[in-house]
Amino acid sequence: MPLISARDLTHVYPGGVRALEGLTLDVEPGIIGFVGANGAGKSTFMKVLLGLLKPTSGKVEVFGLDTATRGIEIRQRVGYMPEHDCLPPDMTATDFVSHMGRMSGLPKAAARERTAEMLRHVGLYEERYRVIGGYSTGMKQRVKLAQALVHDPRLLLLDEPTNGLDPAGREEMLELVRRTGQEFGIAVLVSSHLLGEIERVCSYLIAIDGGRLTNAAPLGDFTGVQLILAVEVEEGAEALMGRLAAAGFDARAEGDAVLLPLPDDRPYDAVRDAAAELGLMLVRMEQRRDTLQDLFRAPAGASAGKEAGHAARA
Amino acid sequence: MSAQLAEAAVPASPGPAAANAALELRGASKWYGNVVAVNDITFSLGAGITGLLGPNGAGKSTLLHMIAGFLEPSSGEVRVDGRPAWKNPDAYRSVGLVPEREAVYPFLTGYQFALMNARLHGLPDAEAAAEAAIDRVDLRAAMHRRIGGYSKGMRQRAKVAGALVHDPRILLLDEPFNGMDPGQRMHMMELMREMAAQGRTVLISSHILEELHHLANNVLVVVAGRLAASGHFREIRRLMTDRPHTFTLRSSDDRRLASALLREASVQGVELGSATLSVRAADRGGFALALPRVARDEGVTLLELRPTDESLESVFSYLVKR
Amino acid sequence: MPHALEPAAGAIYDIGYRTYEGLREGRGYAFRTLYFHSLRAAFGLNRGGRALWVPWVLFAFACFPAAVQVAASALSAGMANLISYHDYFDAVRWTVALFCAAQAPELVSRDQQHRTLPLYFSRPLRTGDYAFAKLLAMWTAVVILVLTPLLILLVGRLSMQMDFGAALRSESQFFVPILVTPVLAAVTIGTIALALSSLFARRGIATAVAFGAFFMTAPIAEILNETLEGDPKRYAALVNPVNVVQGASLAVFDKKPGRGDILDVGLGPEVFFGAVAALAVAFTLLLVVRYRRIRT
Numbered sequence: 021m022p023l024i025s026a027r028d029l030t031h032v033y034p035g036g037v038r039a040l041e042g043l044t045l046d047v048e049p050g051i052i053g054f055v056g057a058n059g060a061g062k063s064t065f066m067k068v069l070l071g072l073l074k075p076t077s078g079k080v081e082v083f084g085l086d087t088a089t090r091g092i093e094i095r096q097r098v099g100y101m102p103e104h105d106c107l108p109p110d111m112t113a114t115d116f117v118s119h120m121g122r123m124s125g126l127p128k129a130a131a132r133e134r135t136a137e138m139l140r141h142v143g144l145y146e147e148r149y150r151v152i153g154g155y156s157t158g159m160k161q162r163v164k165l166a167q168a169l170v171h172d173p174r175l176l177l178l179d180e181p182t183n184g185l186d187p188a189g190r191e192e193m194l195e196l197v198r199r200t201g202q203e204f205g206i207a208v209l210v211s212s213h214l215l216g217e218i219e220r221v222c223s224y225l226i227a228i229d230g231g232r233l234t235n236a237a238p239l240g241d242f243t244g245v246q247l248i249l250a251v252e253v254e255e256g257a258e259a260l261m262g263r264l265a266a267a268g269f270d271a272r273a274e275g276d277a278v279l280l281p282l283p284d285d286r287p288y289d290a291v292r293d294a295a296a297e298l299g300l301m302l303v304r305m306e307q308r309r310d311t312l313q314d315l316f317r318a319p320a321g322a323s324a325g326k327e328a329g330h331a332a333r334a
Numbered sequence: 335m336s337a338q339l340a341e342a343a344v345p346a347s348p349g350p351a352a353a354n355a356a357l358e359l360r361g362a363s364k365w366y367g368n369v370v371a372v373n374d375i376t377f378s379l380g381a382g383i384t385g386l387l388g389p390n391g392a393g394k395s396t397l398l399h400m401i402a403g404f405l406e407p408s409s410g411e412v413r414v415d416g417r418p419a420w421k422n423p424d425a426y427r428s429v430g431l432v433p434e435r436e437a438v439y440p441f442l443t444g445y446q447f448a449l450m451n452a453r454l455h456g457l458p459d460a461e462a463a464a465e466a467a468i469d470r471v472d473l474r475a476a477m478h479r480r481i482g483g484y485s486k487g488m489r490q491r492a493k494v495a496g497a498l499v500h501d502p503r504i505l506l507l508d509e510p511f512n513g514m515d516p517g518q519r520m521h522m523m524e525l526m527r528e529m530a531a532q533g534r535t536v537l538i539s540s541h542i543l544e545e546l547h548h549l550a551n552n553v554l555v556v557v558a559g560r561l562a563a564s565g566h567f568r569e570i571r572r573l574m575t576d577r578p579h580t581f582t583l584r585s586s587d588d589r590r591l592a593s594a595l596l597r598e599a600s601v602q603g604v605e606l607g608s609a610t611l612s613v614r615a616a617d618r619g620g621f622a623l624a625l626p627r628v629a630r631d632e633g634v635t636l637l638e639l640r641p642t643d644e645s646l647e648s649v650f651s652y653l654v655k656r
Numbered sequence: 657m658p659h660a661l662e663p664a665a666g667a668i669y670d671i672g673y674r675t676y677e678g679l680r681e682g683r684g685y686a687f688r689t690l691y692f693h694s695l696r697a698a699f700g701l702n703r704g705g706r707a708l709w710v711p712w713v714l715f716a717f718a719c720f721p722a723a724v725q726v727a728a729s730a731l732s733a734g735m736a737n738l739i740s741y742h743d744y745f746d747a748v749r750w751t752v753a754l755f756c757a758a759q760a761p762e763l764v765s766r767d768q769q770h771r772t773l774p775l776y777f778s779r780p781l782r783t784g785d786y787a788f789a790k791l792l793a794m795w796t797a798v799v800i801l802v803l804t805p806l807l808i809l810l811v812g813r814l815s816m817q818m819d820f821g822a823a824l825r826s827e828s829q830f831f832v833p834i835l836v837t838p839v840l841a842a843v844t845i846g847t848i849a850l851a852l853s854s855l856f857a858r859r860g861i862a863t864a865v866a867f868g869a870f871f872m873t874a875p876i877a878e879i880l881n882e883t884l885e886g887d888p889k890r891y892a893a894l895v896n897p898v899n900v901v902q903g904a905s906l907a908v909f910d911k912k913p914g915r916g917d918i919l920d921v922g923l924g925p926e927v928f929f930g931a932v933a934a935l936a937v938a939f940t941l942l943l944v945v946r947y948r949r950i951r952t
Contacts, residue, residue, distance in 0.1 A: 057515040058485050070778050092780045096680055100778035106771045110703045122689045123779045125680040134676060141673060157390055167775060172676035183513070186389040186541050187650055204673040213515050216544040254622060288635050296630045301622035305639040316516040 021084045022046040023175060023207050024069065028078035031064055031231075039064035041231035042078065047209075051201035053222035053239065054211040055312070061231040062211050066177050069209075070100060083174060096125055099168030103179040103211075106164065109153030113144055113163045116152065117170050124171035131170070138166040141204075142196060158189035165196060169206075176200060176208045182217060194221050215312035219243055227315065235315065242315060245307040247282040250274075251291050252304035263294040282307065355380055356428075356504055356535040357401060361410035363559075364396055371396040373559035374410065379537065383530045385550035386539040387646075389654055393559040394539045395434065398506045401537070402431040414504060427455065430497030432490075434508040440482030444473050444492045447481060451496040467495040471525060487518035494525070504535045511542050523549050547646040555653050562653045567646050570653075577643075577652060578602050578614040581621070584638040585611065591634045598624045612642070686781045687789050694793035698759045707762075714755045715801060718748045722805035726812030734816045741806060741830050742909035745837055748805070749898045750871075752841055755801055756794070756849035757867035761859035763790050764850060768857035773950065783947040787854075791943060794850045795842040802838035810834065833908040840904045843936040844897050845870065851939040854946045870898050881918050890921040894931050904928035 029043040039061045056062050067073040069082055071091020080087050082094045108116065114135055121131035139148045142162040147155065152163060161181065168176055181197060182190045198221050201208045212218055218225065218239075225242060227235035235242070253260055261278055264271040267290055271280045280287045288305075295302045355378040364372040372393045388394050399405045400412050403419040403426055411418065414425040438447055448467045452460035468477045471491040476484065481492055490510055497505065507526075511519050526549060530536050537554075540546050546553075547567070555562045555570075563570045571579075585591050588611040592604040595613060600620030605612040615621035629636050642648070693702065699715075700707035721739050728736035739747055767773050776786060810827060817823035848869055853862035873896040880892035893899045899919060906913055907925035914920065 055516075057517050058487055058513070060515075072777055092683060092782070095778060095780045096682075098778065100774065102771075102774050104771055106775055108766060108770045108772055110707070115702070119689070119693060120775060120779070123686050123776065123781065125682060125685060125780060126676070127679055127681065130676065130678050137674065171680075180513075184390075184541075187387075187543055187647055188389060188654060190541070191647075191651075205675075213513070213519070214542065214544065215516060254619065285635070288637060289630075292626045292629050292636050295626035299623065300626070301619055302626050302636075302639060303618075303622045303641060305636060307638070313516070316520070 023049045024080065024082050024209075025084075026078070026080040029065075029068065029075050029080050030077045031061075031068060031073060032076045039231050040068070040075070043228070043231065043233050044078075045226065045233050045236045047224070047226065047236075049207040050223045051197065051208045051210065051221055052224045052226060053218035054209055054226050054228075055213070055215065055218060056228040060229050062228065063179070064231075065228070066100075066179065066209075066211070069094075069177065070098060071095060096171070097174045099171065099173035099176045099206075101164045101168045101176070101178045101181060103183055105160070107152045107160055110151050112151055113139060113148040113155075113166070117163065117167045120167040121170040126171055134170050134172070135166070138169045139163075141169070141199075142166045143192065157184045158186075158192070161185060161189070161193060162196075165193075165200075169200070169204075173206060176206050178208060178210045180212055181210065182212070182214065190217070197221055215316070219312055225312070242312055243309050245309050248308040249280050249282050249287050249291070250277040250304070250306055250308050251280070251302070252277050253295060254301035254303055256298060256300045259298050260291075260294055260300060263298060264290060267294075277304070279308070356415060357537070358413045358416075359401075359411065360413075362397075362400060362407045362412050363409045364393075364400060364405060365408045370559050372400065372407075375556070375559075375561045376410075377554060377561060377564055379535050381530065381533045381535055382552065383526055383536045383538065383550040385546045385553040386537055386556065387541075387543070387546070387553055387650055388539075388556035388562075389558075390541075391558075392556045394556055395508055397556065398431060398433075398508050398537070398539060401504070402426075402429050402506055404431075427500055428502050429504045429506065430500065430502035432493045432497045432505075432507045432510055434512070438481050438489060438492055438496070441480060443478050443480055444468060444484070444488075444495065445477040447492055448495045448499050452499045455500040457500060463499050463501070464495075467499040470498055470528075471495045472521070486513040487515065487521075490514065490518075490522065494522075498529075502534070504537070505529055507536070507538045509540055510538060511540055511545060519545055543646045543650060553646070555650060557654050557656070562656065563649075567649045568644060571644050571649050572618070574649075574652060578616050579618040579621070579644075580642045581613045581615065582638070582640045582642050583611040583613060583636065584609065585629065586635040586637065587632075590632055591629060594628050594632045594634075595625070598628065600624055610638075683780060683782070683785060686779065687785050690776075690781070690786065690789040691793050691796075694763050694790050695796050697762050698793055698797035700759075700762070710758050711755065714751055714758070715804075717751045718755070718801055719805045719808060721747050722808040722812070726808060729812055729816055739809075741809060741834060742906060742911045744806060744809065745802065745841065745905045746902055748802075749902065752798065752801060753845055753849075753867065753870040753898055756798060756845050757853075757863045757870070759797065760794060760846075760849035760853040760866055761856070761862035763794060764854040765856055765859045765862045768854075768950070769859065783950075784944060787943050787947045791847065791850055791940065794846040795839075798842035798846040799838040802841050803834070806834045806837070830909075833905075833910075836908045837905045840908070840932055841901050844901050844932050847936050847939040847943070848897055851943040851946070854943055870896065873897070874899075877918060890923055891927075893918045893921065893923075894927075897935055900928060900931045900935065904932050 024047040026043050026045050029040050031040040032038050054062060064073065068075055068080060068087060071087045071094055074088050083097065085094050087094060117139065118131045118135040121135055122128060126134060142165050144159060144162050144166070147159060152160065155163070165181070178197065182193050185193060194217055197208060197210060200206050210218070210222060222239050225235060225237060225239050226233070251260070257273060257278055261271045261273060264280060269280050269287060269290060271278055291305060358378040360376050362372060362375050363370065375397065386394050386397070396405065400407055401414070401419055403422060406420045413419065414428050417425055419425045419429070442450065445464060445468055448464035449460055452463040457463045468474055471494050473488065473491050473495060476488060481489060484492065510522060514522065523545070526536055526538065538546065538550060551566050553567055554564045583591070588606060592606060592611055595601045595604055598621070600615050600617035601613060602616045603614040613621065696702050698711065700711045721744065725736070725738050728738055767776065777783065813827060814820065814823045849866040852866045852869055856862040856865065877893050877895040877899060880895060881889060884892055893903070903913070903919050903923065907928050
């Protein structure tokens, strides 16, 4: 049974804005990246998953339960971490997470224990006894994650979890997300604008645009290796190119790198030997990979058109 | 080592650091009681794009507000076009600031907001300037709609229009990419590149390093109010001589290659992973030179070689920990 | 006798993530949790420190006349009759209104201001559950506020008598009104304060609006009473919800309003009870609709 299963999901807001348009997809458990332009329908989709919105037509099931009729049961086993600030500044992390745990159905003692555990797992120690108002952005994000995990959900919905964090905080949050998905065994749906992060942490990708599904596939499908070898030497790139061309390889320059096609394994040793003979400093040699950026690299006119389309919807 | 870093304190910005550099700070500090937000910062910038990096609370916003002339330096100097930034209306004409928090009135239209800024600057033809700014950020289609109804990306662009309306030579942006999707970010980056190509000095504060390093090769790194490093981040990495360079390798025989590499003077250590080989090299150039030779002599095919710690992220995290 | 030496032993315990296989409660439990949490919030108990001042000072004010009466009665051997059950609400009407206006925003405006609602609604709870839990907590708080001083009066009166059993029998005629008056206050003033507060995320504004609903309508009622003639004149007092509660409370105690009082217009109890019911239903509806619309 797929984790999430949508069939022809459509949602039209009262004003006429068509946020979701015939979305059909199946998602298996894992760490799933969820990308799309602002206004493409991501928050709407998450709200529908939580049973907070009834779709105009079509249906979606989470854990095999219809969100339109069994929202309450679904919400017992789903954790949600919103993008925006949502914590009361004058409660302590312990009190707040414990309260949220009880609101999710945990008996008092269990809520207390799990609160302590989750705060430890997200990395909040003595600060948990201080009021949230004094926390840094990083600490607040951790509290948000803890309240989403306190009731041991089967599915975690994270909306831009690294928003507002500095690079160090970002690293830590991504590591937490990875641990949650891989070690804790909880399915995670991460919505993010940072494609590099998605590539690092996720195993599956869902992309939507204009309320429609544009891509849904394992991440590997988008980050496959190309049959091109990129080589960088500290100096003497032209000499390297010359030597390789002389040996019959179709080498060309691109920025700092020298590129060769990889029809077989011969180029590897050719590069190695050329560098050794010419006394060149070899600093990089790797197969080109596709990146998620390529998915989004729309031609100039198209992106302006998309903005206008989103403007109408926003 | 600190001497070497001090030399890099005056960054190699794309334009020459002329006597009348667009932007110059000398020993600038700002404190609030006991809290020192900015501590003795010195640098100068010319045309081009520079990134301003630092952990949360490092003083980046304070620094930008000082450059924009909104905060008086507690000591030292902040000079724009050779003149002090503080209490200097002329300086305000040369600087545009796009702040991080929402700084637009939702009941105004995009055009009205730009017009308001144009009028506040006392521009002779405010309407034309406002329209030109709107065009530059590609907001013409929505310019007569209220900002309250804009998407996040459009709101950011409206803010940029407001900051551009007086055609400033220096453009300061505080976390401009927050909340933008990849398409909107690319659009904004294009705009920044255009601005820089026109000879403007663009200083962007951002946490999103993966984007910033496509945009700005030169960076200023601020940690707890101090300037930790400046310049091209690859250069900065090279200057970190107290930290060995690390490389990740894959080859046809990692173990054999590893033991051969250990015989090289440039190599400090190797670590065999399940599928890769990590090498710590005190002498980056020496290692890069030795590697192909050693591999060839051992008959080992090199399949992959990557420096692991030359990324902007890696440089940044090292600087923050010092 | 010493133990034989055992071979060295050690263990590393797994403190990794544990799943939860225990009991999971449903909507009723979430409702009760929110109810008690909100009731504590109404008395400033969740947040420690400064939050305690306003509700407890007002609570003290509400009880003060009763305490004075009991003390005076004790000192004067039962002769002092400063205040009695049926005019108690009149004495503390503004304290009650202020309490509701001050504390209702604590219950409903905070969650909006801090944008905590999505965290609640992503849990197994309906919007109606949220609204009713808050409402019930508000009602309970007002009942406590109004009932406590009445109980103080009752205990005072009982303890002045020598024959406890006889005293109990003679006071028993008041038991029903003593219990009903707080409920009347709760479902009228409490509901109005909560519903109005739910419209605003900023607590200061919510308090001002809620208090205005009670405070500003008083002079309006007076003005209407002066300027209108005939039937409308009689109903002018009902414009102010506090008057409505007062009138209903007097009716329950089977007392007439004082001469010249705005309520001295010969309206029957059914009018007041009807007004209480109408206000309670209308503002409850407002509250429910408000939360249904916020969620989406």
